[in-house]
Amino acid sequence: MATDISKHAHTGIQDVEQLTIAPLRHPWRNVAVAIVLVLVLALLYSVATNPEFQWPVVGRYLFDPLILRGVVMTLVLTAIIMVLACVGGTLVALMLISPSRLLSVPANLFVWFFRGMPALVQLIFWYNMALLFKQIGLFIPFYGMVFSIPTNDIITPFVAAVIALSLQESGYMAEIVRNGLKSVGRGQTEAALCLGMKPSLLMRRIVLPQSMRVIIPPTGNEMINLLKTTSLVSTIAVGDLLYSAQSIYARTFETIPLLLVASAWYLAIVSVTTVGQSYLEFHFSRDEAKAKPSLLNSIASQLFSFRRRSRS
């Protein structure tokens, strides 16, 4: 077209196809890469050559029965606490959004209290519950004590750990679930009501499934946090992963290698959890995703994509 050619006439280029784009150079980025590379190599060298790491000892204890028992205990604790926290958190969240202040105020207090207390303090508190209540029982007014048991028979270290951590985790989960429920628009509830769906049905079929996509990512984080927080239970003598490692190095003084063994297991479990989380996220955003991510692909693409382009 005549107008197009006259536009480019002053550059002397007749064919627009000849124009090339010179990408912007990033010299400082290259410097940063060089520094990081040097640091990483230095670290690897030290890890490989420092004999104090005692890698053969790490290998020996990695699948030690005591360590494996600790891994199982850590997993069992995490699973039980997480299930209790999800149920408890959802109940508290439903109370939080209730129109009745008699329900929402206690729920707010619950969240305030159990989220505000440090996990370690709660653990020790529940562990020492027998100092506060010598007996636990059921008392019916005008009838009397139905039964009563010494507190120490019920609150074993394991039970103390489950109660303390699941109460704290419920506080966190309540906030997460509440946010998720709030993220579903009022229109969805109204549409479901107009189709004759009861509140319980529309909560189960419409609101909860849609809030899942907001709930799952932070819940995955919580689970990873919880997995690591369970290492605190070693202080009240529950035989978890860290406690097992400690009990071995207390005897053999191979402190560093056993801590490495525990670290390796924690990292391995967290990695598996992360993959599971991305699958759950996919499941609850089916309408958005184009194709199911293959397991190897997603790991490979996360590990080996050196440059991240901003998503278009």
Place this chain on the structure above:
Amino acid sequence: MNHFERFGVDPNTMIHAAGVRKNFGPLEVLKGVDLTVSKGSVACIIGPSGSGKSTFLRCINHLEEVNSGLILVDGNFVGYRLQGDTLHELPASAICQRRAEIGMVFQHFNLFPNMTVLENLIEAPVRVRKEPVAQAREHALELLRRVGLEAKRDVYPRNLSGGQQQRVAIARALAMKPKVLLFDEPTSALDPELVGEVLEVMKDLAQGGMTMVVVTHEIGFAREVADTLVFMDGGVVVEKGDPKEMIANPTSQRTRDFLGRVL
């Protein structure tokens, strides 16, 4: 239960509203609305924004509770049980049962984004009416054919245009075989070129004998399809009557002003 006789209403009526008042806190939105819609007829409600037309529509299916006045749909209260002279509030499950007979189409469609088009249509018939899945699917596909979207049955709503979403929303409301359909500004959120396809579906429904109450800004549609045109302003019905006559010769000054602005 049919209370039409007791309140002296013609049995051929579908919706009867009398003296409906509604306030949100100190703000009185409806100040005594009277309206009767007979079976198989179409009523279009027009009026400036904030005139209470959407609120009135939401009162009909008890999404909003009225503060006084009565609304009967097919001879019955949606949110109450009449015993003697007392209206007893019904529990949510009973209200839902009655609300299932009243379809509603929203301005923003409100399709369930986590379900495909077909799943959107069969959800309520299967879960609320306990219809067998196969039967619900068959009915749903027939409705999708009717709104011209059979090919989109397995698509998620976000991949549809606004006009297509609204047609699916209409089909979803029809899947419950409602006695009456309420439309809350069904074309207001649509791009201008998509309005026609939705109005076409609504016209088709009206000709099929569906009782409809439509809150709309489409005066052309109202003139062509409505049996009754209702003009609301300031929480009251200012004027109602035959649409062609009313648009040509509005009796009230407020109606004349409004029509002058929108035509």
